[in-house]
Amino acid sequence: MAEQALSIGEVARRTGLATSAIRFYEARGLVHALRSDSGQRRFRRDVLRRIAFIRVAQRVGLSLEEIAEALAGLPSERAPSRRDWARLSAGWRARLDERIGLLEGLRDGLTSCIGCGCLSLSTCRLYNPEDRAASLGSGPRFLLGDASDQFVPTARG
Numbered sequence: 001m002a003e004q005a006l007s008i009g010e011v012a013r014r015t016g017l018a019t020s021a022i023r024f025y026e027a028r029g030l031v032h033a034l035r036s037d038s039g040q041r042r043f044r045r046d047v048l049r050r051i052a053f054i055r056v057a058q059r060v061g062l063s064l065e066e067i068a069e070a071l072a073g074l075p076s077e078r079a080p081s082r083r084d085w086a087r088l089s090a091g092w093r094a095r096l097d098e099r100i101g102l103l104e105g106l107r108d109g110l111t112s113c114i115g116c117g118c119l120s121l122s123t124c125r126l127y128n129p130e131d132r133a134a135s136l137g138s139g140p141r142f143l144l145g146d147a148s149d150q151f152v153p154t155a156r157g
Contacts, residue, residue, distance in 0.1 A: 005034065005042035015051045022051070030054055030068055032076060046079035061099060105145065 012019045025031045026041075031050050033041035050071060057067045070088055074080045080088075136146045 004045055005036075006045060006047070008033070008041045008043070011043050011047060011051070014048055015055075017051065017055075025051070025054060028064055028068060030064070030071055044079065049080070049085075050074075060096070066095075102144070 006014070008019050008022055011017075011022055015022070022031065026033055031043065031047050031054075033043050033047075036042050053071070054067055057070075058064075070092065073088060073091075074084050
């Protein structure tokens, strides 16, 4: 194990992270270190893949809680295998597809609404007279995929 173990400085150099970020990930349970006889952190080499996964997941907007939940499904006593990583990614496919759809809707809706410059509220995809979309829930309902024909009628209209 000693020749395969990496110091926190080596992990920082290989991942491009500050040592404080690695300690933060360790404190959050995202990565695990062993201690040498002198008390120094030593990481197995597979920590590099875990950190790469964490960084990519963060860049696509996943929370540390979501990332920790996913990593908890990986074996802790050995380096995850290709099968382990495939199982993790299969479980995330629907979640990622949902996020991609939401981002595409946001991009397309904002481009047509803000980018056109027409200021025609009667044709704007985001048009919401008298806040009728509030009956559908909180947040930007049209960007979340709701349609104006889903409004629940109110006493005023």
